Every structure is written in structure tokens, then in C-alpha cells.
Amino acid sequence: MDGTMEALEDMGHETPIRIGTRAADSEKITVNLGYVDLGHVDLLVSEGAYANRSDFIRTAVRNQIAHHADITRQSVARKAVELGMRHYGRAELEAARSSGTTLDIRVLGLAVIAADVSPDLARATIASLEVLGSLQASPAVKRALADRLR
Template identity: 65%
Template sequence: MDGKERIMPKVQELRPRIADSEKITINLGHVDLGQIDLLVQEGFYANRTDFIRTAIRNQLSRHEDAMRKTVERREIELGVRRYSRADLQAAQASGERLAIQVLGLAVIADDVSPELAVETIASLEVLGALQAPAAVKTALRDRIR
């Protein structure tokens, strides 16, 4: 080397990163929006998003006990649940059909074929977000609630 530092190329992640949030759109009246802007200007919140996120968390906190009981009663998986091709092939081998219920994020791996999904997933209810190949979503459209 000629005394210069060697620059290493950036290494890309092998596993795609899953977004930790989902964008939503809401409509607010002008007065409500103005009140939020006033609170932001006065320093109560960093921005509109901070206010809205805080308001949502406060409401969710008020209903926490009821949600916990409902999740337990309905046997819903909470958080992020990934379904790999190996998971579905194992269900297929055992003759099992999955009734998937997730509150949070359900991820069906990119290498899962629509045929495998149809054969192994009896129903799919996601309260939150579903990430799956477009062809898999299309194949399961009559089973998604």
C-alpha cells in the first residue's frame, strides 16, 4: 500500500429490514389541527406526529386491560410473527392447516410460493400489518380477514 487507508465497500444486509412503523393518514378539522399546531409552537410536542402518537398511546393505555383479555381469549399472537417456507413445509408435512391470528406484524417469507400458502394457511387475520409477496396475498385474498 502507498500509505493511504484502504476504503472498504459498504456491506449490505442479507436480510431485508422490516419497518418498525406503518404510515397512516387521518383527516382532522381545521380547529383541531390549529390547536395541535399551537401546542407544538408552545413546545409541548416536537411536531404534529409527536402529538398524534402520544394521543394514540394514551388511548391505547386506557384500554390496555380490555385488549389484554381479548388477546388471551382469542389466542392472538402479539408482536412480530414470521412464517418461513420451512415453517409452512413442516405444517404441510404434518397435514396441519394454520389459522393465523396476529396483532402486530405478520411476515410471510419471500420464498413462500402461493401454492404452499394456499395449502397450509386456512385463515389469516392480522390486526396491524401483513408483509407477504404480492402473489401470496392474492392467492390468500379469500382467507384474509
């Protein structure tokens, strides 16, 4: 399998559908669909329009993102948001601490705070943190920055 998570097959309730590709470049979410919507998805899959439920949902999400692209562009222009993946390593944060500067981090996508960044270093150098997407950091660093998350 190519890393795609297949949908759950429990048809007795609103069925949660898990979405994901590879752990390194995606985050799994759960979507609850009503029976009729789920039936439509399954019909499209059985007719070969989509490889599986996850393929359908990823395509639908991408179509909606494209449909609302102007909102994203305007927001990014107003807020100085970094798009994509942004990695913050210990050396970068130590350099900020040495120069007496703090970071206001805004990422649309994936923000990664390296595993070797201590909670104390993170608190000393990160003034605010807003991630639209996913934040990867140690549990200790996430706790240390909890009051700075937007």
C-alpha cells in the same frame, strides 16, 4: 431526520397528517383533522409540548391504547392472538405441509410471510389469517390468501 414523516402543510383543506417512524417497524397512515383540532395540535407543537405533529399523534394513539388496555387483554385471552411481530418462513410452512397440519394465524401487530413463500405453499398451509395491524407478504401470496383473510 430520525425517520419521522413530517405532517403535510396544506392548510387550505382538512389536512392529512402522515405518521411513521421507520419503514421496517411501522406503517404510514393518514388522518384527516378539522381546522380547529389541527390548530390545537400546531399550538402544542409551537409551544414545545411535542416535537412535531407526528409526535403528538403517536402520543395520543399510545394514550388511547393504554386507556383501553383491558379490552385488548380480554380479547387476546379469548382469541389466542400472538402479540408483536410474527414471521412465517418457507421452512416453517413446508414443515406444516409435510406434517399435514394447517395454520390459523392470528396476530396483533405485524405478520410477515417471507418473500420465498409461494402462493401455493401459503394456500396449502394457511387455513385462516387475521391480522390486527399489518400484513407483509408478496402481492401474489396476499391474492392467494384473500378468501382466508378476516
